[in-house]
Amino acid sequence: MNSRFTLDGSEALESRLDQLCRAVGDRVAALIPPSRLQAVLLGGGYGRGEGGVLRQGGGEEPYNDLEFYVFIKGSTILNDRRYRAALHHLGEEFTQHIGIEVEFKILSIEKLRRSPVSMFYYDLVSAHRLVSGPEGALEDCDHHRAAHRIPLHEAARLLMNRSSGLLYSKELLAKTNFTAEDADFVGRNLAKAKLAMGDVILTAYGQYHFSCRERHRRLEKLSQTEATSWILPFVQVHTDGVEFKLHPFKSIQPREALQSEHAEISALAKQLWLWLENRRLSRTFDTVEAYALDRGVKCPESDPAKNILITARAFGVSAALGSGASRYPRERLLNTLPLLLWSENAFGDPKLRERVSEELRVPVTDLSSAVRAYKTIWNRFN
Structure with a gap:
C-alpha cells in the first residue's frame, strides 16, 4: 500500500487527503453491512502515490478525480442497484467538501478474480491505497499484475478516448468566443494526449507500468534502437504529459498558441492511430479515410x-x-x-x-x- 498520495505534495495536503479517506471509510461502512463489505480502495493517481498537486495562490490543492472502489460481496449488478444511489449522493457530498470530483464504483473481489486482464484492473490491483478492509484483500487477483498481457484493444480504447479529447478541443478552438475555461480544457486535454500516446506505445510492446515515471523511463529506453527511433517525438511530448500529471496547472495560453500545439499533437496522434490499428487488426490502412470507410470488424x-x-x-x-x-x-x-x-x-x-x-x-x-x-x-x- 502506498504511504503517500502525491510525489511531493505538502504534509498539509497529504493530511487533508488522509482525513478524507478515513471519513470515506467510516461513511461507506455505515452504508453497507459488514457481512457484505469486502474492502474500500482508492485507485487512480492518488491511490498510486502520483496524484496531481495544483499549486496556486500560495497553497496546494488536489487536482485529479478521487476514485474509490467499493468491493461488496455478491452480484455486482444487484449491489449496484442497492447502493449506487447512496454512494452517488456520498460522492457529491465529498466533492463539495474537497472541491474535486469524488467517485465511487462498485465491484466484488469474486468478479475481479474471474475477469480478464485489462489496463484498468492492472492499475487498480498493482497500486492502490487500502481505505478499509483486510491487507491482501486482492491477493488472489495476481493475474491482473501481468502488464504484458494487457490486450491491444485496451491501447486502442485509451487512444480513442484521448483523441476524443482532442476532437472536443478542436471544436472549442473554432469558437468565436474562446474563454479562459475553454483554454484550460484544451490545455488539459493536450496534456492527457501527450501522456497517453507514450502509454499506448508501451502497451503495444508489453511494457506498460502503473507508475507514470517508470513508464517514461521505459519509453526512453525503448526509443534507443534504430528500429524504434520513430518513438522519439512521442518521448518528448510524454515528458510534458508526466510533468502535467504530477504538477498540473490551469492553462492561460492564447487561442493561437493552443491551436499550434493542438495541430502538433493531433498529427502525432494520427500517426500513432494508424500504426496501432494496423498492428492490432493485422490490416493495412494508409490513411484515416481508408480506415474509417473499411467495414471490417x-x-x-x-x-x-x-x-x-x-x-x-x-x-x-x-x-x-x-x-x-x-x-x-x-x-x-x-x-x-x-x-x-x-x-x-x-x-x-x-x-x-x-x-x-x-x-x-x-x-x-x-x-x-x-x-x-x-x-x-x-x-x-x-
Whole structure:
C-alpha cells in the first residue's frame, strides 16, 4: 500500500487527503453491512502515490478525480442497484467538501478474480491505497499484475478516448468566443494526449507500468534502437504529459498558441492511430479515410450475440435488426473519430459525410452537429 498520495505534495495536503479517506471509510461502512463489505480502495493517481498537486495562490490543492472502489460481496449488478444511489449522493457530498470530483464504483473481489486482464484492473490491483478492509484483500487477483498481457484493444480504447479529447478541443478552438475555461480544457486535454500516446506505445510492446515515471523511463529506453527511433517525438511530448500529471496547472495560453500545439499533437496522434490499428487488426490502412470507410470488424474481441442485445438497448430494436448490429457500438466511435479529427474532407466528400451520418445515426452537416452526436455515443461506450 502506498504511504503517500502525491510525489511531493505538502504534509498539509497529504493530511487533508488522509482525513478524507478515513471519513470515506467510516461513511461507506455505515452504508453497507459488514457481512457484505469486502474492502474500500482508492485507485487512480492518488491511490498510486502520483496524484496531481495544483499549486496556486500560495497553497496546494488536489487536482485529479478521487476514485474509490467499493468491493461488496455478491452480484455486482444487484449491489449496484442497492447502493449506487447512496454512494452517488456520498460522492457529491465529498466533492463539495474537497472541491474535486469524488467517485465511487462498485465491484466484488469474486468478479475481479474471474475477469480478464485489462489496463484498468492492472492499475487498480498493482497500486492502490487500502481505505478499509483486510491487507491482501486482492491477493488472489495476481493475474491482473501481468502488464504484458494487457490486450491491444485496451491501447486502442485509451487512444480513442484521448483523441476524443482532442476532437472536443478542436471544436472549442473554432469558437468565436474562446474563454479562459475553454483554454484550460484544451490545455488539459493536450496534456492527457501527450501522456497517453507514450502509454499506448508501451502497451503495444508489453511494457506498460502503473507508475507514470517508470513508464517514461521505459519509453526512453525503448526509443534507443534504430528500429524504434520513430518513438522519439512521442518521448518528448510524454515528458510534458508526466510533468502535467504530477504538477498540473490551469492553462492561460492564447487561442493561437493552443491551436499550434493542438495541430502538433493531433498529427502525432494520427500517426500513432494508424500504426496501432494496423498492428492490432493485422490490416493495412494508409490513411484515416481508408480506415474509417473499411467495414471490417474493429472490435473482434467482442461477442456478436451480446453486441446485438447491447445495440438494442442503446439504439432500439430497429437498430438491432439492421446491418452492423452484431458489432460492438464502440466501432461507431472508431469509424467516425478519425474523420472528424483528422480528415479535411469529412463534410465536403459525400462518401465520408454519409459514413459519419450512418455511424452516428443522425444526418450531420458540420463539426458541431457531428460532435454532439458523437458525444452521445461516447458517453456510453468510451
